[in-house]
Amino acid sequence: MSRNSIEGKVVLIAGGAKNLGGLLAREFAQSGAKAVAIHYNSDATKAAAEETVAAIKAAGAEAVAFQADLTSAAAMEKLFTDAVAAVGRPDIAINTVGMVVKKPMAEVTEEVFDQSCAVNVKSAFFFLKEAGKHLNDNGKVCTIVTSLLGAYTPFYAAYEGLKAPVEHFTRAASKELGERGISVTAIGPGPMDTPFFYPAEEKEAVAYHKTAAALSPFSKTGLTDIEDIAPWITFMVSDGWWMTGQTILVNGGYTTK
Structure with missing residues (x-):
């Protein structure tokens, strides 16, 4: 099993039921992932989570979904320990959770x-x-941030x-986990065409x-489409x-640092 492929890997995605997280979950399964564990926040997303689990299984991978509010350290620890118990230690962990204000x-x-601090800072x-505690050596971690990190703008x-x-x-x-071969990155999309974008604007x-x-x-x-971000x-x-320790803005030329 190559350290650089998706095939045979165990993946955990926070916010993996729909939108970008759901697309990634499906694509990893189609690329030969052994198992994909997804997290979703509320009952309103349960149906989408079940659909994504079904799609993952149809692609030949193991799948499991966990519901949780990840704004406490205990809930985050439980997500990882439950995922490990269900499908094994993850090789890849992706956090798509966020709250736009x-x-x-x-x-x-x-x-x-x-509330914004709990979702955007504490949970991250x-x-x-927990990724550092539970990932296999040579694992990969990626967090979704925002291209507004390169903007000079009011209101955000x-x-x-x-x-x-x-x-x-x-x-x-990335410095703390590098000795185990684990890379850590963040991706900052531009405003994405998802249901999270429109109510805030x-x-x-x-x-x-x-x-x-x-x-x-x-x-x-x-706008930035989720299909533009998933390949990155x-x-x-x-x-x-x-590439580790870096935050990369992927936005079609929306902002830059």
């Missing part, structure tokens, strides 16, 4: 800030912690500001985002393993 700073309440930190302080720590977590984890903002990337005219939506993640957790 678009508000002027003056309108961000303490409750909203704390403890995902990396409680989102991009609370994704920014993941860059530092990624660098630290006004009509005018949606129109702007659909034209903001250099390659927008060549996208089917003008797949590469980073397979042949691209030598």
